[in-house]
Amino acid sequence: MEDLTLALDLEGVLITNAYTQLPRPGLMSFLVECVSIFGQNNLCIFTRVEEQLFRQIAHKLRDDNKVPDWFPDIRYIDWVGEHKDLRFVDDDIDRVIIIDDYPPYIKQSQKHRLIPIKQYTDPYSHESPDDTDDELSFVLKKLLNYIQ
Structure with a gap:
């Protein structure tokens, strides 16, 4: 799938x-599969987290x-504006797929390029994350179906 960017x-x-x-x-196996x-x-990476902090998190x-x-x-996409505009990734948005847990951040005209994922815990709760979460495996299957 060298003509597509995730x-x-x-x-x-x-x-x-x-x-x-x-x-x-x-996470590890998901990323390995995505590379394959x-x-x-x-x-x-297309996130609101500033690049310097993202790089620190990635190194940890x-x-x-x-x-x-x-x-x-990994390539970091600078986010400018109210929505994630896939044209920042590639001029041809049909060559981009995005996985995101918050669909309102994706431009309405580009939502057909979104594979939604359930949010991994409430980011501002004090609860422990769900160790049984298997969303990445589920989304990987959806991704494979999407590109076939």
Whole structure:
């Protein structure tokens, strides 16, 4: 799928939030599978978290063996405006798929490129995240169906 780019949100998708930074169950295997499908150069992060903080989080996750070694160097998309505009990823939005837990952030005209995922815990709760969460496996199946 080298002609497609997969954009990933961070908070509520890959981790709880930028404060607690708890990785979602299955994160490592999900990212490994995404690389095998799209290639490392066709993955990116599209988040409200500023790049410097994202890179710190990514390095910590790597150091804790929760993500592959390449993850701290993943392409980061600067978000400008009210909505995530997939044209920041590629001029041709039909070459982009985004996984996000908050559909209102995606431009209405681009929602057909969204694969929604359930939020990984309430980002501002004091509850422990759900260790039985298997959303990444579920979304990976949806992703494979989407690209076939």
